[in-house]
Amino acid sequence: MREEIFGPVLSILGYADEEDAVRIANDTVYGLAGYIQTRDNAAARRIARQLRVGMVYINEADWDAASPFGGFKQSGNGREHGEFGLADFLEIKATGGYRVA
Template identity: 65%
Template sequence: MTIAREEVFGPVLSIISYKDEDDAVRIANDTVYGLAAYVQSTDIAHARKVAQRMRAGSVYLNYPDWDTFAPFGGYKQSGNGREYADWAIHDFLEIKGVVGWGE
């Protein structure tokens, strides 16, 4: 299904049927994008297990409030790097290794 494989920004809600949990995770991960994913469940422990299988930069459980202390950024073709909190500063730094011994 096309909408499940594209990165849509805007007021779009898609409801896609699935056979079982494995099928739902397969559908969610079957895209070159991976900015965010959402898991709805009455069992938060189970939702966390499903979230671990999702290939997305952020996975929201039961649509919580925005957390600016959590890193935000994508996987795959949804970009790299992270925004917000301490994670964001790394995009503005360069790492240098200095190796040697003696005087």
């Protein structure tokens, strides 16, 4: 469960409870994406917030090109695509100290 596998592969591992499932999922040096399959929307959102991954898919793997793409840990740093992907190309400037009458 600590190998980063690309391709049509499904790994199945049992867990004691939700906390154990999140612990197992986060116990890796990788963190590109996570997938949650459930009928409980509240549980899906709760689990998604706890996963240390760049993207979480709930009940499907339909990626939106406008969404930020990138991972955590050794699966990448930063984001590509969407509004977040533009940040690497911007220089932010703060302007202040004046009043307009």
